[in-house]
Each structure stands twice: as structure tokens, then as C-alpha cells.
Amino acid sequence: xxxxxxxxxxxxxxxxxxxxxxxxxxxxxxxxxxxxxxxxxxxxxxxxxxxxxxxxxxxxxxxxxxxxxxxxxxxxxxxxxxxxxxxxxxxxxxxxxxxxxxxxxxxxxxxxxxxxxxxxxxxxxxxxxxxxxxxxxxxxxxxxxxxxxxxxxxxxxxxxxxxxxxxxxxxxxxxxxxxxxxxxxxxxxxxxxxxxxxxxxxxxxxxxxxxxxxxxxxxxxxxxxxxxxxxxxxxxxxxxxxxxxxxxxxxxxxxxxxxxxxxxxxxxxxxxxxxxxxxxxxxxxxxxx
Amino acid sequence: xxxxxxxxxxxxxxxxxxxxxxxxxxxxxxxxxxxxxxxxxxxxxxxxxxxxxxxxxxxxxxxxxxxxxxxxxxxxxxxxxxxxxxxxxxxxxxxxxxxxxxxxxxxxxxxxxxxxxxxxxxxxxxxxxxxxxxxxxxxxxxxxxxxxxxxxxxxxxxxxxxxxxxxxxxxxxxxxxxxxxxxxxxxxxxxxxxxxxxxxxxxxxxxxxxxxxxxxxxxxxxxxxxxxxxxxxxxxxxxxxxxxxxxxxxxxxxxxxxxxxxxxxx
Numbered sequence: 001x002x003x004x005x006x007x008x009x010x011x012x013x014x015x016x017x018x019x020x021x022x023x024x025x026x027x028x029x030x031x032x033x034x035x036x037x038x039x040x041x042x043x044x045x046x047x048x049x050x051x052x053x054x055x056x057x058x059x060x061x062x063x064x065x066x067x068x069x070x071x072x073x074x075x076x077x078x079x080x081x082x083x084x085x086x087x088x089x090x091x092x093x094x095x096x097x098x099x100x101x102x103x104x105x106x107x108x109x110x111x112x113x114x115x116x117x118x119x120x121x122x123x124x125x126x127x128x129x130x131x132x133x134x135x136x137x138x139x140x141x142x143x144x145x146x147x148x149x150x151x152x153x154x155x156x157x158x159x160x161x162x163x164x165x166x167x168x169x170x171x172x173x174x175x176x177x178x179x180x181x182x183x184x185x186x187x188x189x190x191x192x193x194x195x196x197x198x199x200x201x202x203x204x205x206x207x208x209x210x211x212x213x214x215x216x217x218x219x220x221x222x223x224x225x226x227x228x229x230x231x232x233x234x235x236x237x238x239x240x241x242x243x244x245x246x247x248x249x250x251x252x253x254x255x256x257x258x259x260x261x262x263x264x265x266x267x268x269x270x271x272x273x274x275x276x277x278x279x280x281x282x283x284x285x286x287x288x289x
Numbered sequence: 290x291x292x293x294x295x296x297x298x299x300x301x302x303x304x305x306x307x308x309x310x311x312x313x314x315x316x317x318x319x320x321x322x323x324x325x326x327x328x329x330x331x332x333x334x335x336x337x338x339x340x341x342x343x344x345x346x347x348x349x350x351x352x353x354x355x356x357x358x359x360x361x362x363x364x365x366x367x368x369x370x371x372x373x374x375x376x377x378x379x380x381x382x383x384x385x386x387x388x389x390x391x392x393x394x395x396x397x398x399x400x401x402x403x404x405x406x407x408x409x410x411x412x413x414x415x416x417x418x419x420x421x422x423x424x425x426x427x428x429x430x431x432x433x434x435x436x437x438x439x440x441x442x443x444x445x446x447x448x449x450x451x452x453x454x455x456x457x458x459x460x461x462x463x464x465x466x467x468x469x470x471x472x473x474x475x476x477x478x479x480x481x482x483x484x485x486x487x488x489x490x491x492x493x494x495x496x497x498x499x500x501x502x503x504x505x506x507x508x509x510x511x512x513x514x515x516x517x518x519x520x521x522x523x524x525x526x527x528x529x530x531x532x533x534x535x536x537x538x539x540x541x542x543x544x545x546x547x548x549x550x551x552x553x554x555x
Binding site: 103 | 295296298299300302303304305306307309310312313316368369371372374375376379380381382384387390391393394396397398399400401402403404405406407408409424425426427428429430433458483486487489490493494504505508509512520523524526527528530531534535538539542545546
């Protein structure tokens with residue numbers, strides 16, 4: 001082998017070993033585990049083929065988690081991206097107190113989700129909580145936001161949007177600031193309206209950034225469950241059980257590794273499909289500079 | 290008119306976005322009876338902070354988190370730098386395939402592979418150690434990708450000059466590439482530190498004692514067990530755990546914002 005090839009492999013090897021040992025190998029091991037039963041005591045795992053998957057198919061909690069996660073994703077992804085774009089556009093103009101506003105948008109990013117969850121937990125408390133106090137003068141009665149199956153998931157969505165929007169704003173802001181100012185001048189000379197300029201110039205130029213943010217938002221829609229652990233533990237009646245939370249519960253509260261592995265395989269397939277959709281289909285339609 | 294509306298909207302949104310933090314600060318530094326009622330004359334107190342500090346071993350948790358983020362940062366830099374250089378500036382068969390394999394981690398993060406990674410740690414006899422929290426994150430596709438993009442922009446002539454001077458491969462990386470990539474290291478470092486300072490689910494799963502728990506897990510244990518619903522003390526603990534990053538953010542706001550952006554755009 002050439003000297004350069006050997007050197008290159010030597011440089012890559014430590015990183016590659018770590019990556020394979022803790023990402024690729026566990027992904028494959030999880031797939032293998034999903035074909036076996038959970039070992040119990042001295043009983044070793046037994047090969048059962050696709051039985052875990054057929055069991056999952058009839059597991060109402062699994063479908064509940066899929067359903068919840070779909071709603072969670074469909075709500076948090078567009079809301080946080082649109083808000084992030086609005087925030088970026090707002091602080092990209094010369095509004096009074098711009099630095100302060102930008103900092104306000106960004107603070108949730110710096111707070112641990114777990115700390116944030118504690119604060120929001122209090123906001124959602126019946127009677128004493130902020131929301132009940134705000135609504136009280138308008139005739140709103142005591143409301144158990146996190147204890148009601150109708151409002152618990154929207155509450156989780158609100159927390160996630162609040163946590164993420166400021167982070168995504170930064171990427172839009174960076175893209176906006178990198179835009180050549182003569183575009184704006186030209187549009188002004190042509191008498192183009194602000195809305196027109198935004199729709200025809202700004203938005204198309206922001207598409208690569210939007211794709212990047214979208215990828216992050218999609219990953220987070222499946223990864224961000226810290227607040228569920230603290231605020232609702234998946235309840236009430238599984239109303240806030242998301243896929244990753246169910247994996248955590250199956251693996252480390254029921255110690256059912258077969259179920260947890262099968263769920264993880266479903267999540268991996270989902271993420272793979274979404275990646276293919278985003279880069280294969282959407283990516284081709286976006287104009288890169 | 291629309292302009293005024295926009296400004297008001299931007300401010301209102303900003304207010305909603307900081308309010309949870311402002312509220313937490315308010316509750317943490319005032320007596321419990323003012324937790325839900327706001328009055329300018331409410332007396333300030335440090336009692337909540339003191340009680341929270343005394344109620345759980347936060348000093349130890351802080352130490353654990355500090356060890357954890359330092360370990361991760363140092364290891365990520367040393368492991369990702371050579372790999373990023375090889376992908377950026379060396380030609381070898383299979384480079385693109387291996388790079389694609391590395392990038393798969395961007396989509397499939399260790400965060401979701403809890404069960405299999407737990408078993409690996411059990412086999413290595415590392416359950417409930419700080420090293421076990423760190424290990425899955427040391428080889429970082431994000432770090433390799435970020436540094437590779439930066440290294441590719443280093444002028445080839447500089448590298449050639451160093452080679453003519455008789456610099457070894459290691460010396461070229463260390464003397465030419467690393468110094469020129471300093472802003473990227475800063476950006477990556479800040480993103481990495483804040484990510485792992487705030488990380489929760491994997492540390493929750495893999496630790497079960499005071500000597501290994503990071504602050505996030507410590508806070509959740511503290512808030513869920515002993516405290517009942519004494520919100521003043523819980524928010525005090527919350528502020529306590531977020532304070533170091535928050536203070537750092539306020540002090541280095543510009544660097545933080547620029548770093549997060551740099552880590553994202555390329």
C-alpha cells in the first residue's frame with residue numbers, strides 16, 4: 001500500500017473506531033436484538049424471527065406513541081421554523097433594542113431542557129400556575145394542563161417550540177447577513193414591494209438554510225424528550241408518550257430489551273426514510289449558490 | 290404603522306421568550322409567599338439558593354459535569370482533528386465511502402441507541418462512570434465534518450511550504466492547519482460544551498450515584514424526589530444549575546452567537 005494511504009488510515013482510525021463502536025455497531029446490534037426475546041434470569045435470548053414486530057403491530061401504546069410523535073413533529077417543525085424566520089427577519093432590521101431582543105430569543109438555547117421543564121412545570125400547575133392565573137380574570141377556571149389528555153401534548157409542543165425557535169433563528173440570521181445588500185437596493189429602485197421582495201428574493205436564497213434547519217428540526221422532533229421525562233412521564237394515559245420516551249421506558253423501566261430494540265429499529269427506519277426524503281427529493285429542488 | 294406593529298410584535302415575542310427565565314430568577318430570589326404574586330417591594334433573599342445547595346450534593350454534580358465536558362472536549366479535538374485532515378487533504382482509496390459512513394452519525398445519533406450502548410458499557414464494566422457518559426460522543430461526525438470544511442479552505446501553498454521546510458505530517462497539521470482553524474475550534478467547543486452540559490437522557494440511564502451524575506440528572510433527581518412542590522427551592526436549584534452557562538453566555542454573547550452560526554452554516 002502507498003505510504004499516504006497508510007498514513008490516512010492511521011489518522012482516521014481512532015475516530016472511526018469510536019464511531020463504529022458506539023453508533024454503527026449498536027445500530028446493527030439493535031437490529032439483531034429485535035429478532036430475539038428479552039433474556040430473563042438464566043434464560044438466554046431465543047430467536048423469534050419477526051414476532052417482536054408483529055407484537056408491536058398489536059401494541060396500542062406503540063401506535064399511541066407513533067400518533068403522538070407524528071403530531072409532535074407536524075406541530076413543532078413548521079411552527080418553530082416559521083417563528084425562527086420571523087425572529088431572524090425582525091432582528092435583521094434596525095429595531096430599537098435589537099441586541100436585547102436577539103438575546104431574549106436565544107436564551108432558551110442556553111438553558112438545559114431539564115431546567116426549563118421545571119419552570120414550565122410550574123407554569124402549567126393548576127390554580128397557582130401562570131397560565132391559570134392569566135386566564136382567571138377572563139373567567140378561565142382551574143385547569144390541569146398536564147393532567148388532561150387533550151392539553152398535555154400541546155403543552156409539550158409549546159415547550160419544544162419555545163426551546164428551539166431561538167436556536168434556528170441564528171442560522172436564518174447568518175444567512176440573511178450574508179446576503180448581498182445590492183439585491184435590496186435593486187429591488188428598491190424597481191419599486192418592488194417588501195412582500196414581493198421577500199417572496200421572490202429572500203425566501204429562495206434562504207432555501208439551503210431552511211433545508212439545514214429542517215433536518216435539525218426533524219431530528220429534534222424524535223430526539224427531544226427530556227421534558228417529557230420530567231413533566232409528564234408519558235402520561236396522562238400515554239397522551240405524551242413519544243417514540244424515544246417509549247424506548248427509554250421499555251429499556252430502563254420495564255427492562256424489556258426486545259421491545260426497546262424493536263422500537264429503536266422502527267425509529268431508525270423512520271429517520272432513514274426522512275433523511276432520504278430530505279436529501280433525495282427535497283434537496284434536488286433547492287437551488288444552491 | 291405596520292413598522293410599529295412589527296416592532297411591538299418582535300418585543301412581545303422576546304418578552305414571552307425570556308419570561309420563563311425572568312420568572313425563575315424572581316422566584317429563586319424571593320421568599321416563597323411571593324412565588325406567585327409580584328410586588329416591587331418583595332424582599333430579596335438568598336435563602337432558597339442556600340436551601341437548594343444544602344439539600345443535594347450540587348457541588349459534586351458540578352464537578353462531575355465539569356470533568357465530563359472537559360473530557361469530551363479534549364477527546365473530540367484530538368480524535369476529530371487528524372480524521373478531518375485526512376478527509377480534507379489526503380487521497381486514499383475508499384475515502385468517500387468512509388466519509389459517508391462517518392456522516393451517517395449526523396442522522397443516527399448515539400442518543401437514540403440507549404439500550405445497545407448500555408449493554409456495551411455493562412460489558413466493559415463501565416456502567417455508572419463518567420467515562421461511560423462521554424464515550425458514545427467522542428467520535429463526532431459533526432466535529433469531523435466541521436473541521437474538514439475548514440481545513441479544505443486552508444491555502445494549499447502554506448501546506449506545500451511547510452512540507453518543503455521538512456515538516457512531518459503531524460507538524461503540518463499542528464503548525465499550519467490547527468492555528469488557522471482556531472475560530473472553528475472555538476465554535477465547535479462552545480457547541481459541544483453547551484450540548485453536553487445540557488444533555489440528559491443518556492446520563493440519566495447510565496449513571497446511578499452521586500459521584501457520577503452530571504448536574505442535569507442531579508437536578509431531576511432532586512426535583513422529583515425530596516422536594517414535594519416547594520417551587521421556590523426547585524427554581525433556585527434550576528437557576529443554580531443553569532447559571533454557569535448562562536453567565537458565560539451573557540459575558541461572551543457575541544462569540545456564542547457567532548460560534549453557533551459558524552457551526553451551522555458551512
